[in-house]
Amino acid sequence: MAKTSVWSDNRFWQRSAAWITGFAAVLLIWLTFDTAGQISMGTDADLQNKVTKRVPGPTVINYKITYEMSTKRGHEVPVIGEKEKFFGRDDWSEEEAGALLHLGKLGSQTKNCMNCHTLLGNGAYYAPDLTKAWLDPAWQNDGTMQAMTGKSTKEEAMAEFLQHPSTYPTHARMMPDLGITAEEAKGLVAFLKHMSSIDTNGFPRNFGKIQGAVNGK
């Protein structure tokens, strides 16, 4: 029997490559459908029935959102709590909330927020990560931003800051005035609030603990 080396045989490598490529193709198709299912947005009914979705419906802006450490999962997770007023209302309908979010999302794209900020892992790290910006302590009732902007709620302070960022110097890297209108600002804040309710498996990591990346200064 002649000595044969399979390792130097072309057919062996061809068959191996075909096998691995074929499996990878199947895997990618599977992954696509698996992801599509997981990132599909929930509905108002889900929120009322306390059904946990990775991406809750737009009416999540009617609720208080907190970020709590889950010992089971080993990172912080968004928790949707009781009703909370958003621009004076906690009865935004699915259509109204959806339209507001849409305006905010389009606004974030037109103003190119990702040029400096990170949204859900995409974008730059020049300016603070906006993925959980709504939950940033600086915007809370005892935070600095409400006092600086002279507003009494988180959403109003955020909207005011977005419209006149140059008036409220916050960081060494100051946000430019992008000419954001009052309505656009409202949409952007809704978009930020909704985004903070998305379960991102703990991204950004150690939110609220890193000084500089998220909480300024």
Place this chain on the structure above:
Amino acid sequence: MFEPFTDIVPSFFGWLNQGPLTLTIFLHTVIILPMIWIYKQEKARLEKES
């Protein structure tokens, strides 16, 4: 070695992401083992042809 599965949506990929051991088992199943199998097949074929 095996951590409890804690992802919000149970899925194959969530399971796959839990740690290095699951990844190793997975990659061996889809790459290494088929290559051993193909290797043996090809070797048998080459020996038969020679």
